[in-house]
Every structure is written in C-alpha cells, then in structure tokens.
Amino acid sequence: MNITCNDWRHEFALKLAPENILLQEQNVSILTIQADAWQSASKTAITFNCRFAAIWAKEVNQNFQLNIPLELNGKYLLLRTEIPIAKPEIASWANIYPAANRPERHTHDMFGVIFLDHPDCKRWTRHQAWSETEYPLRKNFSPNNPAIEKETPPDVDYPFFKLDGSGVCEVPVGPVHAGIIEPGHFRFQIAGEDVLNLEERFGYVHKGIEKLSENMEIKSLIRLAGRVSGDSTVAYAWATCQACENAINIEPPKRALFIRAIMSERERVANHLGDIGAICNDVGFAFAYYQFSRLKELWLRLNAEIFQHRFMMDCITFGGVKQDLTTNDIGKMHQEIADFKQELIELFAIIENSESLQDRLKTTGILTQEIAEKIGAVGYVGRASNCDYDLRRDAPYLPYDELSIKVPIFQEGDVAARLKVRAKEIMVSLELINELLNTLPATELQFNYTGSFKNCEGIGLIEAWRGELLVYVSFDENGKIDRYYPRDPSWLNWPALEQLIHGNIVPDFPVCNKSINCSYSGHDL
Amino acid sequence: MLKLLKKICEVGIITEQFNLNDTTDIEFIGKSCRKLINKYFASSLAIRMVDAGSCNGCELEIQALNNPFYDIERFGIHFVASPRHADMLLVTGPVAKHMEAALKATYAAMPKSNLVVAVGNCGVNGGEFGVSYASLGAVSNIIPVDFTIEGCPPTPAKLLTGIMQAIGNRNV
Numbered sequence: 001m002n003i004t005c006n007d008w009r010h011e012f013a014l015k016l017a018p019e020n021i022l023l024q025e026q027n028v029s030i031l032t033i034q035a036d037a038w039q040s041a042s043k044t045a046i047t048f049n050c051r052f053a054a055i056w057a058k059e060v061n062q063n064f065q066l067n068i069p070l071e072l073n074g075k076y077l078l079l080r081t082e083i084p085i086a087k088p089e090i091a092s093w094a095n096i097y098p099a100a101n102r103p104e105r106h107t108h109d110m111f112g113v114i115f116l117d118h119p120d121c122k123r124w125t126r127h128q129a130w131s132e133t134e135y136p137l138r139k140n141f142s143p144n145n146p147a148i149e150k151e152t153p154p155d156v157d158y159p160f161f162k163l164d165g166s167g168v169c170e171v172p173v174g175p176v177h178a179g180i181i182e183p184g185h186f187r188f189q190i191a192g193e194d195v196l197n198l199e200e201r202f203g204y205v206h207k208g209i210e211k212l213s214e215n216m217e218i219k220s221l222i223r224l225a226g227r228v229s230g231d232s233t234v235a236y237a238w239a240t241c242q243a244c245e246n247a248i249n250i251e252p253p254k255r256a257l258f259i260r261a262i263m264s265e266r267e268r269v270a271n272h273l274g275d276i277g278a279i280c281n282d283v284g285f286a287f288a289y290y291q292f293s294r295l296k297e298l299w300l301r302l303n304a305e306i307f308q309h310r311f312m313m314d315c316i317t318f319g320g321v322k323q324d325l326t327t328n329d330i331g332k333m334h335q336e337i338a339d340f341k342q343e344l345i346e347l348f349a350i351i352e353n354s355e356s357l358q359d360r361l362k363t364t365g366i367l368t369q370e371i372a373e374k375i376g377a378v379g380y381v382g383r384a385s386n387c388d389y390d391l392r393r394d395a396p397y398l399p400y401d402e403l404s405i406k407v408p409i410f411q412e413g414d415v416a417a418r419l420k421v422r423a424k425e426i427m428v429s430l431e432l433i434n435e436l437l438n439t440l441p442a443t444e445l446q447f448n449y450t451g452s453f454k455n456c457e458g459i460g461l462i463e464a465w466r467g468e469l470l471v472y473v474s475f476d477e478n479g480k481i482d483r484y485y486p487r488d489p490s491w492l493n494w495p496a497l498e499q500l501i502h503g504n505i506v507p508d509f510p511v512c513n514k515s516i517n518c519s520y521s522g523h524d525l
Numbered sequence: 526m527l528k529l530l531k532k533i534c535e536v537g538i539i540t541e542q543f544n545l546n547d548t549t550d551i552e553f554i555g556k557s558c559r560k561l562i563n564k565y566f567a568s569s570l571a572i573r574m575v576d577a578g579s580c581n582g583c584e585l586e587i588q589a590l591n592n593p594f595y596d597i598e599r600f601g602i603h604f605v606a607s608p609r610h611a612d613m614l615l616v617t618g619p620v621a622k623h624m625e626a627a628l629k630a631t632y633a634a635m636p637k638s639n640l641v642v643a644v645g646n647c648g649v650n651g652g653e654f655g656v657s658y659a660s661l662g663a664v665s666n667i668i669p670v671d672f673t674i675e676g677c678p679p680t681p682a683k684l685l686t687g688i689m690q691a692i693g694n695r696n697v
Binding site for chain 1: 625
C-alpha cells in the first residue's frame, strides 16, 4: 500500500481496505479496487459526503477499466477497477448517486458495460444510428461503420415515462426548437398549464467525438477539443491541454498561464452577458436583451481584434498559448473593462429595480439546495442554490493558485438567483482580468517539449463558465490518443432542469431552461 | 423606468451602416436584396434555422444577427419558429445521424420554392467531424443545398453577406 494523501482520501482508502491499493498523486489521486468492492465503494463515498463527478470506461487489453472521480473539499480521488470484456458487468452507482444515471447509460451504449440494478437502464446516447449490439467505443468497432447510404430512422419508440389521468396531456417539444438553439427533446406531462413531469431526451447532436479522437496526434486533439462545445472553446482547449500537460508532468510558462486565464475569464463574461439578456428576453423584457447583446458584441469584437477570433478558438496550444499580448492590447482591455463596469452597474440596477421583471424571475424554477446537492449540480446552477464550490478557489489550478477569488453564492435557487450569480461573476471576472493584466509575468509563451507521450494519462480540471469541466486523456504506446473523455458540466446540470420545473407553468419553461443554459453538444459528444 | 428610458436615449441607434473593406458591401447587397425580397417574398424573407449537429459556435453567431449592431430585420429578413412559414432553411452541421430524420422532416415541411443555405465549415464539408458512424458530414449529403457560408464559425458580417448573396444568386 502506497498512500500519499493526508486528507479524507487516506481515510477513504483505509476504510475500503481491499488488497492492491495504490494511490498516486497528480492533481488527482488514484485508488484501484476490486470490481466486487465497487458497490461498497459507492456507499463509503456517500457516507463521506463525496460528490460524484463522472464515470467513464476505457478498453485495456481484455478488460474494461472503469473510472469514477469523486470530489470532497476540493480534493479529487479517482476510483478505478477492471472488469473482463467477456463478462462486462458491474454494480450501478445510480441508486445512490442520481448523477451516475445518465453517464452509466452512456457507458453502456458506447462500450456495452452492463450496470447491475440500474434504476432506469434505457438507452441514452444511442438512438437508431447503430444497433443495440454494437458498441462504438470498443476498439474492434470501425468508426466508418455503418455506411452513409443507410438512412437513420427517427428514434420514435423511446420508452418515455407515462402519466395518465383526466385532464393530463402530453407535450412533445423538439428536437428542432423554435429559436436559434441546439436540438434536444423535452417531453412534458401537463394538467392545464402546470407541468406535472418533464423528461429530457438528448443525444441528437452525437457526433462521435470520443471515437474520432482515437489515434489522433495531440495537435489534432486540441483542435477537436475546441469544437466539442463552441461556446466553451477556451475552456475545452485549456482543460484538454492541462490533461496532456499533467500526463507528462510539464507546466506551461507563467505568462502563457496568465493569458489562458484572461481568455477563460473573457469567455465567461461573454456567455454571462449574452445569457442575462436572453433570460430577460424570455419574459418579455426586451430592453435588457438589446443592451446586453450590444455589450456582448463589443466584447467579442475586442476578442477578434486581439486574438483574431471572436470566441478565441485555437488560441491555446499544448504547453502554452498561440500569441502574446502587446501593451496596446492590455491598454484596450483595461479601457473596455472600465467602461463596462460603469455600464453594468447601471444596467444591473435597472434589472434589480424592474418590479415586473423581478416578479417573473423570483420564485420561478426553484432548485432547492437539497436537490442541488443530491444531483451534484455545479457552476452557477449550484451556486444559486447555496452549493459553494468553485475550482478556481477550492481546487485552484495554475495561475489561480496565486489569486484570491470571490465566489458569489445565493440561497434562493430560483431564476432570479441564477441571474444574480452570473451578474456578480461578471464583475468578479472583470476584476480578475485587470489583476491578471497588471501582473502579467515576463516569461516565454511556450514550453517546448520534445519527449514522448507513450503510455501516459492525465486529468484536466478547470472552472469553465458553466462549472467544473473534467477532461481525461490517455496515450497509447505510440504516443497517439488512446482515450479522450471530456465531461461537460452539463452532464451534472441537465437533471436540475427536470427537478426545478416542478410546480411551474409551461410558458415559464423557456426562461427556466435559459437560466441553466446547459450544453447539448458538450453533453451528446 | 426613467433610468431605463435615459439609457435607451443615451445609447441611441447603434445599427451599423456596413462598408466592409472586402469586395462585398453589405449595405449595397442589402439594398438590392431588399428589392428582390419585396418582389419575390412579399417584403419579408422568413428563415427557419436548424442545428443538425453543430458545436453551438455557429448558433451564437447567427443569434448575433439579431443584435442591434447587425439588426437583420431592417432588410426584411427575420427568423421564424415554423418551417411552414419559412422561405429559407439555414442549416448548421455536420449532420448528426441522430438528426437526419428531423432535418429531412423540417425540409419536407417547407414550402416548395425554398432556399437551403449550409452554414459553417462543418455544414459545408463536414469540418472536423467528417463522415463516421455518427456523422453524415456536409448538409448537401442529406438535402439539396443552394448556397454555402464557410467559417468556423462564420462571423455575423459574413453570415449577413452570405444570406443576401444566396437571395441574390437565386433570382439573378
């Protein structure tokens, strides 16, 4: 036994106390256990009050390796076990951790792992593009199978939850939505205007990202990462680079890390600005929509001017960043932030004091702290329901370890609270960008690595604008990508929508949905 | 309320008169398209947008067409919720296999005299995702495409130009 942690993970390992324990320290400790201890591990995890962060599988020789990262007090422990491909059965965690429900079903659809006693083992990511007996992420599955000529039928017989009773109607919405947004399906059972039940059905924009990444060179992977979810392109590129950098134990130069953080905060501000306007617009307050979309446009234009791309796509490279900031760039950002602060104080006051708007936002779509904790909600969705967690402060990665981060928290858990968290986060980010610009270290921009990537693995963990983004990367014996699994924060936040809609009316669904604004593309992979 | 009105007055009208440095002048195209839209589309061109598998990058930029800087509605172009009301189908890709049926159904629900525009590198040629067990690549692999707008994602200015060129192309 090789234990190197002096926190809860040490106790956790002792409590589980199976043979063959191995703990290694990177940013995440790894605990390998026997497959038959998988279920008792879930019970131990819940008694420790750990948060379930993800589950993914990986083919290793004749086995499937299963991985579950747990988080407590900002420390991560990766539980790992192996099961034979010939008999791919393992205990489900979904009865104890609802957050495991969909990720386990995804793992089943992609690998054929059978989760015993799963409470709802319907297909999730799979629709009709491949058959029930094919598993795309197995190594013997050809990525080009089946041929393009074969038409894919719609997934019409998905077994939705049914509800009967006089006056109960069913409303199917999607996959193609009314607005300019991503596709997904929502199935409502309603009585009059009241929503009795909502069931989500996703997977429509499944593009085979995990399969596509197999055998890729690191450069192509980072390009692909920037396109998993376009609104979070900086976050994905950073987390993926961080995972690769951790795999071979290198650290990019400080100046590069600062520029990454500046871009990441700029991405956060852009998305928050757009969504605040859109939330207000969903309840008919067009003024805010026009004002905030104006500010977002100005913000994106400066991105384009400085980084040559409005969303800063492909600006982060393995070991560094693509380009430096000039004194002129820094001046422009400072000036913009000064202007924005003034305007935002003015605009937030108008939002706060508009009674007809607040009347629509307050008490709408309440996510209680109890449910938020149970489903493991992250990011602003969690923070509006008193789940006080932000990686930048609680599990700081470079360069946030040197900064003090204010984390806005609200208790109400309604749409108004989620809007307020984001408004406050914008102000925090503006301060952070100023601070990062003022203290920009004078170092290189790129760590030049000439070694190999053979047989190594790493995890990237950053606070994306939606919340915790976790990325796992492993390399094979040729230094090519063996497995890439990015877990978007939306995996944890989508179930919140099904819960917070209870007791609300159908016309408030758009504003409730916008207030959590999860990713479809990042979730469907 | 007064503060709100004050802000509206202070900001004023910020919609831009386009004079892009490249070869296409949106203001000019816009005006000539306005004539075509008046003539062929009863003064208004309705667009139905379908995300058939995009990463959401293109959607953000298409949404931006409605912001006060671009204000696409001034040219008589607006986005609608139903394909039955639409003259143009704007599709982003790559077309995920799981979206194939929905895209075809949307296309079939449109009036016959329609325009289909594929948006973004993925919609135009499959982009990063190409053709695989899950992706059908370019939009033109599924439905007939009249015009393409490249970019990853295309900027709002590029989208606006492309949409107008698509209209112009059709009736010239």
